[in-house]
Every structure is written in structure tokens, then in C-alpha cells.
Amino acid sequence: MDDYQEHSLGGRVFQKIREDILSGKYQEHDELREAALGKELGVSRTPVREALRQLELEGLVTIIPNRGAYVTGISQKDIWDIYSLRSLLEGMCARWAVEHITEEQLDEMEEIILLSEFQLKKGSGFSAEQITALDGRFHDVLYEASGSRILSHVLTDFHSYVQPARKSSVISEDRARKSIREHKQILRAIRDRDAEMAEQLANEHILHVMQNLKKQGYQTD
Amino acid sequence: MDDYQEHSLGGRVFQKIREDILSGKYQEHDELREAALGKELGVSRTPVREALRQLELEGLVTIIPNRGAYVTGISQKDIWDIYSLRSLLEGMCARWAVEHITEEQLDEMEEIILLSEFQLKKGSGFSAEQITALDGRFHDVLYEASGSRILSHVLTDFHSYVQPARKSSVISEDRARKSIREHKQILRAIRDRDAEMAEQLANEHILHVMQNLKKQGYQTD
DNA sequence: ACATGCATTAATGTATACAATCATACGAGA
DNA sequence: TCTCGTATGATTGTATACATTAATGCATGT
Numbered sequence: 001m002d003d004y005q006e007h008s009l010g011g012r013v014f015q016k017i018r019e020d021i022l023s024g025k026y027q028e029h030d031e032l033r034e035a036a037l038g039k040e041l042g043v044s045r046t047p048v049r050e051a052l053r054q055l056e057l058e059g060l061v062t063i064i065p066n067r068g069a070y071v072t073g074i075s076q077k078d079i080w081d082i083y084s085l086r087s088l089l090e091g092m093c094a095r096w097a098v099e100h101i102t103e104e105q106l107d108e109m110e111e112i113i114l115l116s117e118f119q120l121k122k123g124s125g126f127s128a129e130q131i132t133a134l135d136g137r138f139h140d141v142l143y144e145a146s147g148s149r150i151l152s153h154v155l156t157d158f159h160s161y162v163q164p165a166r167k168s169s170v171i172s173e174d175r176a177r178k179s180i181r182e183h184k185q186i187l188r189a190i191r192d193r194d195a196e197m198a199e200q201l202a203n204e205h206i207l208h209v210m211q212n213l214k215k216q217g218y219q220t221d
Numbered sequence: 222m223d224d225y226q227e228h229s230l231g232g233r234v235f236q237k238i239r240e241d242i243l244s245g246k247y248q249e250h251d252e253l254r255e256a257a258l259g260k261e262l263g264v265s266r267t268p269v270r271e272a273l274r275q276l277e278l279e280g281l282v283t284i285i286p287n288r289g290a291y292v293t294g295i296s297q298k299d300i301w302d303i304y305s306l307r308s309l310l311e312g313m314c315a316r317w318a319v320e321h322i323t324e325e326q327l328d329e330m331e332e333i334i335l336l337s338e339f340q341l342k343k344g345s346g347f348s349a350e351q352i353t354a355l356d357g358r359f360h361d362v363l364y365e366a367s368g369s370r371i372l373s374h375v376l377t378d379f380h381s382y383v384q385p386a387r388k389s390s391v392i393s394e395d396r397a398r399k400s401i402r403e404h405k406q407i408l409r410a411i412r413d414r415d416a417e418m419a420e421q422l423a424n425e426h427i428l429h430v431m432q433n434l435k436k437q438g439y440q441t442d
Numbered sequence: 443a444c445a446t447g448c449a450t451t452a453a454t455g456t457a458t459a460c461a462a463t464c465a466t467a468c469g470a471g472a
Numbered sequence: 473t474c475t476c477g478t479a480t481g482a483t484t485g486t487a488t489a490c491a492t493t494a495a496t497g498c499a500t501g502t
Contacts, residue, residue, distance in 0.1 A: 007286045007287075008286050008455070008456095009455075043456080043457090044456060044457045044458070045457085045484090046267075046457065046458090047455085049484090050270065053274060053275055054274055057278050057279065059370065065463090065484085065485085078370060081370075081372060082371055085310070085371065085372060149299060150295075150302045150303055150306065154306070229485070229486095230485075230486070254453075255453085256453080256454095266487085267485085267487065268485085270454090286455085286493090287453080287454055287455075288454075288493090288494070288495090289453070289454070290454095445501090445502085447500085447501100449497090449498085450497080451496080451497100452493105452494090452495080452496095453492105453493085453495090454491100454492080454493075455490105455491075455492070457490075458488085458489075459487085460486085460488090461485080462483105462484085462486090463484075463485085464482090464483080464484090465480100465482080466479100466480085466481080467480080468479085469477090470476090470477085471474105472476100
């Protein structure tokens with residue numbers, strides 16, 4: 001699937017439009033005309049149509065037959081809902097990972113944490129971009145480690161949805177430090193095969209992220 | 222979206238192939254050739270391609286660039302995972318519904334329960350088809366009532382995934398009776414605005430379905 | 443006999459052409 | 473003036489044609 005998204009025009013068009021919707025370039029109720037998009041991206045209507053059909057399935061676009069495609073986008077409430085659900089699901093994920101994680105995955109998560117701490121130790125010159133990327137990788141590995149295609153799929157989708165929101169929100173150094181500490185605790189619980197603890201920690205980890213969002217004046221309802 | 226799936230060729234092709242995968246007509250690793258599918262369905266490759274791209278996004282098909290589309294399907298473990306996650310999410314759904322449900326939705330769920338009991342009272346001549354359809358409608362309304370696009374979307378997807386599995390598994394009259402009783406309890410809790418109770422009941426409702434599956438020798442790991 | 447390279451073939455990837463549908467504007471009639 | 477019908481333009485829906493890529497088989501050389 002990654003190969004496909006990488007190499008085919010349709011896949012790239014899909015990613016591009018998706019990003020443009022999530023980043024806010026295209027806004028709610030904007031009409032997405034196939035010909036216009038194709039011209040802008042330098043491709044024909046065919047790949048654009050494929051992309052729009054995929055986006056509709058994802059719920060980011062609404063297609064009215066013989067009329068057109070309209071941006072649905074995701075609201076702040078949607079993002080808040082996603083975090084609420086992630087809190088539950090990441091807990092379940094950590095619980096399942098206790099039974100399914102491999103040594104390689106444990107090592108990879110360990111390494112990601114070390115890299116994160118290294119980034120952080122740079123002091124005020126640390127790259128927020130790098131930190132969020134590492135955070136993303138940590139969660140991705142955890143998703144894989146659950147041993148469940150289904151759960152991994154849902155969580156990966158959710159994660160990509162809120163990615164732009166995270167980028168736009170300033171990540172405080174304080175929050176980054178605490179986040180990494182929480183990652184370490186989660187990893188420790190999984191290593192110790194303590195399912196109960198792993199679930200609770202992963203659960204609370206997301207709740208803490210939500211508290212942080214709230215503090216920054218994020219719409220919660 | 223329903224209009225789209227209904228009226229356009231691409232939408233119908235998508236639904237058809239999706240059903241054929243979920244029902245087992247196309248099995249794991251089967252190759253889905255665009256031309257062959259188009260010929261079989263009496264359409265050109267274009268709508269078939271759109272459908273395959275959508276199915277890939279859903280995880281039911283894997284596309285290897287310049288090679289072809291292969292059925293991924295869903296395993297018994299996948300279905301089991303879905304029920305596990307549904308247990309969590311339906312709980313959350315019922316909790317949220319307590320705050321967002323409308324009078325109309327309450328009435329509709331009430332009516333669905335009455336119709337279900339009517340079907341059941343027919344005795345041994347009751348239609349399992351009808352019962353499962355009503356069960357589906359009950360849950361759909363509940364999903365809507367959560368007031369969350371995101372949650373509703375995920376649960377609807379999950380529900381459609383396990384639908385074929387439910388059809389193939391014999392629904393015992395005993396289980397149907399208990400299921401309707403549980404629906405009544407859930408509805409009662411929501412009416413009473415008892416979020417805690419609603420969540421717990423919805424949660425357990427799915428767990429009971431899982432126990433029933435297990436009793437029928439369903440693979441759980 | 444086996445490996446390698448090229449030609450052939452069949453599939454997908456993309457673009458374009460044609461058909462069907464919908465929105466808009468204009469004009470005729472009440 | 474208002475309404476309804478029609479014509480026109482624009483957009484989507486579908487089919488087909490062309491380009492590109494990958495697999496297969498055969499021939500050739502070692």
C-alpha cells in the first residue's frame with residue numbers, strides 16, 4: 001500500500017488532496033472539480049477521480065452523483081472525539097501488545113525513546129518537527145505490536161487525522177518531556193508483561209495530551 | 222454517500238466486490254483483474270478501478286503497483302478483534318448517546334424493539350433474517366445518536382464487516398430473546414440518562430454476542 | 443544442462459473521447 | 473410580472489485508446 005501511494009499518480013493525488021483538506025487549504029463545502037484539480041496537479045481526471053472516491057470513503061469528501069465532490073473536512077469536535085476514542089483504543093493496543101510484541105519491536109521503541117531524549121537534550125534548540133516525528137514512529141510501532149490489523153488500521157487512520165492539528169498546536173518542551181517519560185513507562189509495563197498497567201498508562205497518556213490541548217484553548221465540544 | 226453508492230456504477234461495483242470478498246466468493250490472495258471483473262459485471266475497467274482503490278483503502282484488497290489487486294479479506298481473528306473493539310466502542314457510543322440522543326431516535330429504537338418482539342412472538346416461524354435486520358437498525362440508530370461522525374463511521378464499518386459472519390452463524394431463538402432484552406435495558410438506561418449504566422450494558426451486550434460466537438466454536442485466536 | 447538476455451504478451455497506469463446529467467439563462471406565454 | 477419550458481454550457485459518468493510496466497517463454501551461449 002505504501003508502495004502504491006508512493007509510485008502511482010492516483011496515490012500521490014490522494015495524499016495531496018487529503019493533506020490540503022486536513023491542513024485547511026480546502027475548506028468545508030468547497031467544491032472539488034475534477035478538471036481543475038487535475039490541471040493544478042498536472043494530471044488527467046482519472047487519477048483525480050480515484051483519489052476523490054477514496055477520500056469519500058474516508059469521510060473527508062462528500063460526493064453527490066452527477067453534481068460534484070464537496071469537502072467535508074473534520075471539525076474540532078471530530079478531532080476531540082478522535083482523541084477520546086484513541087484513549088480507549090491505545091489502551092487496548094498496549095494491552096494486546098503485551099502478548100504480541102516482538103523483541104525487535106521492543107528494541108525499536110527503546111531506540112525511538114533514546115533518540116527523543118537526545119533531541120530534547122539539545123535544549124531550546126530542539127526540533128519540534130523531529131520530536132513529533134519520533135512520537136509518531138513510537139505509536140506506529142506500538143500499533144503494529146498489537147498484532148491486530150484491524151486495531152492498527154483504525155489507530156493509524158486516527159493518528160493521521162490529528163497530525164495537522166498537532167503540528168499547528170505548539171508543542172511545549174515541558175509537554176514533550178512528560179510525553180517521553182510516559183512512553184518510557186508504557187514500554188516498561190509492556191516489557192514487564194503487565195497488561196493492566198500498560199493499558200492504563202497508554203490510556204492516560206492520551207488523556208494527558210487532551211488536557212494539554214484543552215489548556216491551549218482547544219474546542220472540546 | 223448512499224445516493225452515490227446507489228446510483229453510480231462505480232459505487233455498485235464497489236459494493237458487489239466488497240460483498241463477494243466478505244462472503245468468501247473471492248478468497249485470500251485471489252487476484253482481481255480489472256478487465257475480468259469488468260466483463261463479469263458488464264462495465265468497463267474505469268468503475269472497477271475506482272472500486273478496487275476504495276477497497277484497498279478499506280484494507281480488503283492489496284494493490285501492488287503495475288502488478289495487480291489481491292484479495293486480503295478478513296480472518297476469523299480479524300472478526301474477533303472487531304468484536305473486542307466494538308465492545309469498547311459501543312460502550313462509549315451508548316455513553317455519548319445519553320447526552321446527544323433525540324426524542325425521535327428514542328422513539329425509533331423503541332419501535333424497533335417492539336417490532337423485534339413481534340417477530341419473536343411468531344414462535345418457531347420467526348425470521349432470523351428479519352431479526353438480524355432489526356438488530357442492525359437498532360445499532361445504526363444508536364451510532365447516529367452518539368452525535369459523533371467519527372464514532373458512527375467506525376462502528377458502521379465494523380458492523381458491515383461482521384455482517385456476513387453473523388448471517389452464516391445460526392442465530393438461536395434463545396440468543397435472540399436475550400439480545401432484545403439487552404437492547405431494552407440499554408434503551409432504558411439511555412432514557413434514564415444513566416451514562417455509566419448505558420456504557421456498561423452496551424459493553425456487556427457485545428461481550429455476550431462474543432460468548433455466543435465462542436459457544437458455536439468460533440476461532441478466538 | 444543451466445543461466446542469461448531478449449522478445450512477446452498481458453496486465454495495469456494514464457489520458458482522452460464520448461455520453462448523460464444537471465445548472466443556468468433566456469424567452470415565450472399567461 | 474411571474475412562471476414554466478427549453479436551449480445551452482459546464483461537469484460528471486463511463487468507455488476506450490494509448491503508454492508503461494512486469495511476467496513468461498524461448499533462444500542463445502557457456
